[in-house]
Amino acid sequence: MVTVSIMAAAIMNQVDTTIANVALPHMQGTTSASREQISWVLTSYIIAMAITTPLCGWLAERFGRRNVLLVSIAGFTLVSGLCGMSTNLEQLVGFRLLQGMFGASLIPIAQVILMTLNPPEERGRSMAIFGLGFIMGPLIGPLLGGWLTENYSWHWVFLINLPVGVLAFLGTWTYLPEKLDEDARPFDLFGFGLLALGIGAMQLVFDRGHAVDWFESTEIWIEASISALALFLFGVHCATTRHPFVRFEIFRDRNFAVSSALGLVVGVLMFGTMSLLPPMLAGLFGQPIMDVGVAMAPRGIGTFFATLIVGGLIGKTDVRLLALVGLGGSAISSLMLSTMSLQSDMTVVMVTGFLNGFAMSFLFVPLSTTSFATIPPEYMNEASAVSTLIRYIGSAAGISAVQVLTSHNEAVVQSRLTEGLRPDNPIICWARPGMDIGAVEGAGSATGEAVRQALMVAYIDTFWMLFLMCVIAMPLVLLLKKPPQHDMGGQSELRPLHAD
Missing domain, CATH: 1.20.1250.20 (MFS general substrate transporter like domains)
Incomplete structure (x- = not known):
């Protein structure tokens, strides 16, 4: 049951990376947004998830994997419902931003829990189950989103998460054992800020580049320069500080x-x-x-x-x-x-x-x-x-x-x-x-x-x-x-x- 509950949460997150794509034209009509404005429904989710993902390792050390996972599932489910009830573009983009922040921890924390709960001889099977959810989620998203949008409305693209999220939360709460023996390192706020700025600017380059003709645009030059500078300073900072946000020695493995x-x-x-x-x-x-x-x-x-x-x-x-x-x-x-x-x-x-x-x-x-x-x-x-x-x-x-x-x-x-x-x-x-x-x-x-x-x-x-x-x-x-x-x-x- 632990595996089922964790995978339900992970699949819910992966499906949401693509499920809204096919519903964008319907959202655009409902919210009276332009084509460029409605794309922020996708971009806000991706940027929030990219920025918050590196933080989940420290959060798991500080508060415990179970607690972080439960908060992530509850927050993701609640905000999904708010996305489905949005009446204008500002609400929709704002709630999608929160959805990406809560959803960022679901994949990495689920992966670690499955690795640590299973004995060595069973970890291959557990990673196979994890891989099934990671790969199939984005594949299911467009098909499910298209069907829900055509037969109901775009609101159900988000509301479909409610029953899945509730079941995943109850299963995790009931069956996942409590373990709070992680030793938290001091939080490197400066390092996290540099990484968040670098990753966020990089994601903007990827998402906006095609629409504004890449480096023919001043916007892309600014975002790319910010990303490169922030990531360079992040690398220097982590290599020289006592308690870095990311310990580069993991890459020695x-x-x-x-x-x-x-x-x-x-x-x-x-x-x-x-x-x-x-x-x-x-x-x-x-x-x-x-x-x-x-x-x-x-x-x-x-x-x-x-x-x-x-x-x-x-x-x-x-x-x-x-x-x-x-x-x-x-x-x-x-x-x-x-x-x-x-x-x-x-x-x-x-x-x-x-x-x-x-x-x-x-x-x-x-x-x-x-x-x-x-x-x-x-x-x-x-x-x-x-x-x-x-x-x-x-x-x-x-x-x-x-x-x-x-x-x-x-x-x-x-x-x-x-x-x-x-x-x-x-x-x-x-x-x-x-x-x-x-x-x-x-x-x-x-x-x-x-x-x-x-x-x-x-x-x-x-x-x-x-x-x-x-x-x-x-x-x-x-x-x-x-x-x-x-x-x-x-x-x-x-x-x-x-x-x-």
Whole structure:
């Protein structure tokens, strides 16, 4: 029951990262907001979660994991209800900000609790269950949000959290044992302030860059400069102060450092692909939103079946082999997507979705288990918060990177195709006999087709980039040390950087 309750809270948080996306047009109409203003419903949640995530490690040390988890579940559930009852944009954005703050602790605290409650031989299975919720939550969100919005109203996108949150709170309160033996370090307010400023500004760059043409905008230059300066000062501060907000010695553990680097790749692969497929299917292939959700469903099915398998393999099979299988499956999935054309049907998307979901479990679960295998208990809260933050950064960076690459390639290819739209071009005469490009109707038809072809080529190039990323990341897996099977909390490589 502890696992069920904790996972219900974690899934609730993960679903909320994507469930509101499809309801934005309806929210925009109800609140009379502009397209730019309504995007803050998403941005406020993501920024609040990114800023608050590093804090949850210290909170767990100071107040206990159980208490922090209970407060997070209760706050997240209450604010979800307030989001559903919002009547204007200001209320909605404000409550989403609070929702992100309360939800930030759910994933890292749930991960640590599952790791510490289970004996070493069961931690692989517990991380498989955790991975199921972490991966499937963002997949369920758009489909559930679309169905609730179409059949009821956008308010139910948030109100659906109420029964789940209440059950998760009662289950956690009843079955999770109290444990208050964590020794809290002094709170490094200056370090937290620098990290919050750096991460918040970075998230604004990722969220706003595409809308304001990236570094052509003064806004992005200001935000990027603030982020770089704050993060640089944070690094100097943590390396020189006695009780830093983040103890950099956790990165001396090779498994944690390598798993964190691969966590960035996981974020890019999972959320990058998920951000590409829905607009491609709806825009280029003309699929209705519910059909897009159906086409994406095999990804969740693949994740489910892989979880049943990989949980039993942890501890029996070299985790490096499992991670390589995950990267290989993701590479094949991206390569298959890069072969699509405007004549492709949804079979390719469904097959590659199943394969990608299957591969993500084989990648996420071994990394989650190995990442903390040799981390001492006193570093566990902090390491989980940092690991979660790194995945969030990878997700945000991945979404922004694929958008930039796709938009840039579309413009380049469209320019080249448009140059060839001339009446004397023999290829045009052969492909479209009888078309008069000199006429308005013929020119419009040819230009529209050029736009479609350019966008398709841009998507193909982006999928090819994701394939190359998988291949390049494979050697990193070999740097992982196989933890002792008899003791998943094996010998630590950590040595303090700061003398007390």
